Amino acid sequence: MSTARIIEILEWREGVAHRRALIRAGASKADIACAILGGAIVRLRKGVYALPAADPLVAVAARHGGAVACISALRAHGIWVLDGPNRPHVWLGGKGRTHAHPDCRCIDHHDAGRATFGLTPVRLALVQVAQCCDAETFFVAYESAWRLGKLAPADRQWIRSVVPARRRWLVDLARGDADSGLESLVRLRLVRIGISVEPQVLIVGVGRVDFLLSGRLIVEVDGRENHDGQSLRHKDLVRDAAAAALGYDTLRFDYALVVYEWATVERAILARLSRAPHPFVG
Ligand SMILES: [Zn+2]
Ligand SMILES: [Zn+2]
Known part of the structure; x- marks a missing residue:
């Protein structure tokens, strides 16, 4: 040949x-x-x-005898994942051997099935994340995969049936219209502290806002790629002014605040919500 x-x-x-x-x-x-x-x-x-x-990641996994798995596979599939330690996750299959790998920081997965080389498919990689990573990492990745059209209804049903029971409520909470991973993260964190959140609300005269809390507090989260540049900042200011004229409060948070200073974000939201409602808003 x-x-x-x-x-x-x-x-x-x-x-x-x-x-x-x-x-x-x-x-x-x-x-x-x-x-x-x-x-x-x-x-x-x-x-x-x-x-x-x-692909170097595919080669690393193949050296271990398997496929790129879990969070590493989702990242490679273009799904939004939370930043974390960049350790290769490898699927070796149900019967896969672990090959010697001194000084390697990999995390092995041994889910049933025969692992080939390449990338683990999205739906199995999500189940691996549900087992291997925290609730936030799973939820953010799941909503991102759904939003990107990588999960058919049958995939979502299958995932729900095989994830650990403690993760099932996250599958039920998830939506397919989260604009960014950051938005998914904020919604999950607010739900976890008992704040009911309406995502993607259309307010006449303002436009579509990321979240509306208690019918009067608008929360906007600015993803890493967006909202740089003067014209976008001006647009935000116009929206905030329009919202204020209708009696709404607006809070805006960026990636760094949400990810690294969540306590500040939470305090700001709770303080605004504890104020008396504005007389203009029913
Ligand atoms: Zn993993
Ligand atoms: Zn290794």
């Missing part, structure tokens, strides 16, 4: 393949050796080969 053909087979498989897959496809040991010698493929470990340009 030509080296070009071996490259093609690897390309179909996210850049990584087992020796037996190449042999099954018709490559001989000499063909594989020739491809390695020419630098067209590299040996990741005994019997596992990759294209030099394969």
